[in-house]
Amino acid sequence: MSGTINKIQERDELKRQLESLDNQIVNEQKNCSHDFPPAKYDPEIERVPSGYKMEGHGSDVYPVATGYMDKDKPRWSRTCKKCGKTEYTYTQKPTEYKPDFGK
Numbered sequence: 001m002s003g004t005i006n007k008i009q010e011r012d013e014l015k016r017q018l019e020s021l022d023n024q025i026v027n028e029q030k031n032c033s034h035d036f037p038p039a040k041y042d043p044e045i046e047r048v049p050s051g052y053k054m055e056g057h058g059s060d061v062y063p064v065a066t067g068y069m070d071k072d073k074p075r076w077s078r079t080c081k082k083c084g085k086t087e088y089t090y091t092q093k094p095t096e097y098k099p100d101f102g103k
Ligand SMILES: [Zn+2]
Pocket: 029, 032, 033, 034, 035, 080, 081, 082, 083, 084, 085
């Protein structure tokens, strides 16, 4: 099927372009002096079991999830204004001291 062969050639060409773009982006981001805006809260959604039931027999009993629910995992992100690089972190540290008038 020449139509299929054309699609394979087109796909391979797109793959090459994609690889080339990936390399260019990595290089440009590596050389960027980065200008990050303030980080924003950007939680990761985790699928966690919402319940368990025990399955198996005798000494070979193990818990099996009966369902799943989405749960926010605290995470922050920032994206460079110049190169679009996005960084993620799961940790926080104090970044600012403010005058304390005791109130
Ligand atoms: Zn940058």
